[in-house]
Every structure is written in structure tokens, then in C-alpha cells.
Amino acid sequence: MEFRHLRCFTILAEELHFGRAAQRLAMTQPPLSLNIQQLEASVGARLFERNSRGVSLTAAGEAFLPKAVALLEQAAQAAREARDVGEGLAGQLQIGFAGTVLYRGLPQMLRDFAAAHPRLRLVLRELSSAEQLADLVRDRLDLGFVHTTRVPAGFSQILVSSQPFVACLPANHARAKSKTLTLESLRDDPFAIVMRAVSPDYHDRILAACADVGFEPALGYELRHWLSVVSVIAQGLGVGLVPAALQQAGLPGVVFVPLARPLLPYDTHCLWRTERDQSALGAFLATVRGAAKPVHHSALTFKGEKP
Known part of the structure; x- marks a missing residue:
């Protein structure tokens, strides 16, 4: 039994006339009759009665018709879905993100993408940069929004945003009312910081910045999330250096003060496997490029990225 047999059967069942059915099928009557005979042989029952009065469905044909129609509809739906996935119009993407990206454009990217591609499902997973890198290498994520320069071979990236570090104080x-402050002025305060296992680049960068001005900070709290760092500081339990975007979190009890001597910025990169063949991924990357901060457009393309 083949789909062409089912197509011939359903059209003949609608027309109950070999001539009209053959015309709709763009064939002559002999091959139509042959297809019906082959289908009946496959089914093991006569599906049509043929006599001088015309053509009619047998009881077996009446029972077979809804199943044949359903099979053709399922095949057409499967073909549509495969075509849509191939064209990047359907399917799903697994996306990793570090929490601060929620304040650096990710929600708008998701809204824009959903509006343009309503049949593409985005599965979001909040993970540290280190966790994302591990999952990207194992192909458990299609792309990730990370805060690291430690990019494995075979991956491409887009610089999505860059922001300064600021002092976060109770x-x-x-010094909460200062317009700016020096890092040295915090040497006697306990620090809250993200764990090295979660964000090794920025953990080490903060410690190095303190060492550059002559002190080793007392690490009172090492936490998994930047928001947790801000929350601890809001309780008066320490100070910290955090990405400026966290001011948008609106947590009470803290102030953010620019540093008199800025540190290297806190960069957000979108990262994906360069050779990954997925149309949906390309569609999402177009949205990311469109949302990247204009001031950084000259630096968007990195080695290994496809144009």
C-alpha cells in the first residue's frame, strides 16, 4: 500500500466517477483503475462496486475511507512540519543564559523572536557560564549567553553588550553617598562575590583588581548568582563589585557607586557551535544581532564566526 493508492482511493470516493477522479488526479482512467486494483489487493477486500449505474463504495470501502483520509492528513502534516523545521519556521531551541542577561536585552530578544517566529519554541535554562560551556560542548544547548572569554575551539560568538563594574554598598x-570611590577605600570591608566555579573570569578579575591596589579582600560570602551578591549586601553584610545592569533589579537597601578607576567591562557574549546546521538557530542569531548594542557593532564578529 502506497500513499498514491490512498490518494486515488479518496478522490474516487469523493467523485464516484472514474472520469472526473482521473481528471482531478491528472491521469487517465486506466492507471487510476490499476491503482485501485493494487490497493484492493493490498487491503484484501473490494472497496468499490462498479456496475452500469456507476461507482459506489462497498461496506469495506466505507470503513476504510476515514482511515485513508486520516493517513493522508498525517503525512501532509508531517511533511509541513519537516519543511517548516528545515526552513527555520518550527521546532525548538535550547538556550542557556546567565541571570544578568535578563537586564541586558534578553527579554526583548525573546519577545521580538516570538512575534516573528510563533511556531518556534524557545526552551530557556538559567545556568552559569561554566555550566553553559559544558552543555554547549556536549550539544545539550543550541546557544548560550555567557560572561566569559574562555571560548572552546569550534565556537563562534557575538558581543551582545558591555557594561562597567560598579561598587555595590549597603x-x-x-561611602554610600559618594559620586565615585576608589577600590582601595573598600579594603576593610568584607566582600560578597560570585563563586569561582560559577564565574571564574570575573571572580579572578575582581581579586586581581584588589591585588593591583595593594590588598586581598576578605571574602565573606561566595555565592552562585549576582542577585544573591546584591541581596547579601542589601542586608548590610558586606560590599561588592557587580555589573552595572544589576541596578535595574530594584532591590532596596543598596546603592551603586561608579569606580574612580574603571575595571575592564563585564561583557555578554552569545555563543554557539560554528558548524551547527539548524535554520532556527540562524533565525535566532539574526534577532541577537539586531538587539546587540549599536556602540559595539564594530566588534560583533569574532574569529570563526560565519558572516
Whole structure:
């Protein structure tokens, strides 16, 4: 039994006339009759009665018709879905993100993409940069939004945004009303910081910045999330250096003060396997490029990225 047999059967069942059915099928009557005979042989029952009065369905044909129609519809739906996936119009993407990206354009990217591609499902997973890198290498993620320069071979990246580090202080801190402050002025305060296992680049960068001005910070709290760092500081339990975007979190009890001597910026990159063959991925990357901060357009393409 082949789909062409089912197509011939359903059209003949609608027309109950070999001539009209053959015309709709763009064939002559003899091959139509042959297809019906082959189908009946495959089914093991007569599906049509043929006599001088015309053509009619047998009881077996009546029972077979809805199943044949359903099979053809399922095949057409499967073909449509495969075509849509191939063209990047359907399917799903597994996307990793570090929490601060929620304040650096990710929600708008998701809204824009959903509006343009309603049949593409985005599965979002909040992971540290280190966790994302591990999952990207194992192909458990299609792309990730990471805060690291430690990019494995075979991956491409887009610089999505760049932001300064600022001092985060309890609202009642002695320097909370300063317009700027030096890092040295915090040497006697306990620091809250992201764990090295979660964000090794920025953990090490903060410690190195302190070492550059002559002190080793007392690490009172090492936490998994930047928001947790800000929350601890809001309780008056320490100070920290955090990405400026965290000001948008609106947590009470903290202030953010620019540094008199800025550190290297906190960069967000979109990262994916260069040779990954997936149309949906290309569609999402187009949205990412469109949302990347204009000030960084000259630096969007990195070695290994396809134009």
C-alpha cells in the first residue's frame, strides 16, 4: 500500500466517477483503475462496486475511507512540519543564559523572536557560564549567553553588550553617598562575590583588581548568582563589585557607586557551535544581532564566526 493508492482511493470516493477522479488526479482512467486494483489487493477486500449505474463504495470501502483520509492528513502534516523545521519556521531551541542577561536585552530578544517566529519554541535554562560551556560542548544547548572569554575551539560568538563594574554598598555605608570611590577605600570591608566555579573570569578579575591596589579582600560570602551578591549586601553584610545592569533589579537597601578607576567591562557574549546546521538557530542569531548594542557593532564578529 502506497500513499498514491490512498490518494486515488479518496478522490474516487469523493467523485464516484472514474472520469472526473482521473481528471482531478491528472491521469487517465486506466492507471487510476490499476491503482485501485493494487490497493484492493493490498487491503484484501473490494472497496468499490462498479456496475452500469456507476461507482459506489462497498461496506469495506466505507470503513476504510476515514482511515485513508486520516493517513493522508498525517503525512501532509508531517511533511509541513519537516519543511517548516528545515526552513527555520518550527521546532525548538535550547538556550542557556546567565541571570544578568535578563537586564541586558534578553527579554526583548525573546519577545521580538516570538512575534516573528510563533511556531518556534524557545526552551530557556538559567545556568552559569561554566555550566553553559559544558552543555554547549556536549550539544545539550543550541546557544548560550555567557560572561566569559574562555571560548572552546569550534565556537563562534557575538558581543551582545558591555557594561562597567560598579561598587555595590549597603545604603547605610559610610561611602554610600559618594559620586565615585576608589577600590582601595573598600579594603576593610568584607566582600560578597560570585563563586569561582560559577564565574571564574570575573571572580579572578575582581581579586586581581584588589591585588593591583595593594590588598586581598576578605571574602565573606561566595555565592552562585549576582542577585544573591546584591541581596547579601542589601542586608548590610558586606560590599561588592557587580555589573552595572544589576541596578535595574530594584532591590532596596543598596546603592551603586561608579569606580574612580574603571575595571575592564563585564561583557555578554552569545555563543554557539560554528558548524551547527539548524535554520532556527540562524533565525535566532539574526534577532541577537539586531538587539546587540549599536556602540559595539564594530566588534560583533569574532574569529570563526560565519558572516
